[in-house]
Amino acid sequence: MEAQFRPYGMAVTLPTTDPSSIVLRDTAGNPLKCNFISVEASGENPDAFYRVGMQTGSQTTPLSNYVDTSASIGTTSGVIGGYSTVNKGVVELLLSDVDRTDTIKLELDEDGVCNFFITYGQVQAGNRVRDNERPTGS
Numbered sequence: 001m002e003a004q005f006r007p008y009g010m011a012v013t014l015p016t017t018d019p020s021s022i023v024l025r026d027t028a029g030n031p032l033k034c035n036f037i038s039v040e041a042s043g044e045n046p047d048a049f050y051r052v053g054m055q056t057g058s059q060t061t062p063l064s065n066y067v068d069t070s071a072s073i074g075t076t077s078g079v080i081g082g083y084s085t086v087n088k089g090v091v092e093l094l095l096s097d098v099d100r101t102d103t104i105k106l107e108l109d110e111d112g113v114c115n116f117f118i119t120y121g122q123v124q125a126g127n128r129v130r131d132n133e134r135p136t137g138s
Contacts, residue, residue: 002126005036012106012116019053019107024120031102034120035095039106043086043114050114052091053081053105081105086114094123 008027014020026032039052081104082091095101100122108114 003123004126005121005123007119007121008032009117009119012118013113014106014108014116015113016111017108019105022104022106022116022118024102024104024118032120032122033100033102034122035097035100036119036121036123037091037093037095037101037104038119039084039091039104040089040117041084041086041114042117043108043112045110045112045114046085046087048086048108048110048112048114049083050086050091050109050116051081051083051105051107052093053107054093054099054101054103 008024010022010024012020012022024032024034024037037052037054039050041050082093084091086108104118106116
């Protein structure tokens with residue numbers, strides 16, 4: 001099965017550990033329910049790490065109940081989303097249809113200016129027969 005994807009992107013700068021909700025929008029400015037989200041970070045503190053959290057309809061624990069990112073080390077409960085280190089990794093989420101989300105929550109564990117590069121959109125199954133009908137250009 002082939003997959004198709006229309007990528008959207010944005011860059012966000014955060015200066016502190018304060019959690020920030022980022023709405024994923026289409027080109028018309030409307031919130032876009034996404035099943036693919038990828039976040040990479042570049043910042044002045046290479047030893048810092050960050051968390052990408054999300055709220056979905058099938059989730060039982062709301063984002064407001066999450067512990068701070070720095071306090072999450074060593075806890076035994078999971079967080080919907082993922083973690084990575086600044087300047088060294090990517091958090092990539094490929095979600096089911098019931099887990100699509102139009103808002104993510106970014107949070108650093110240490111203060112310091114950090115740039116986040118977010119790629120997002122809707123991955124869907126393609127149709128090989130229909131692909132042959134599309135213009136290919138000259």
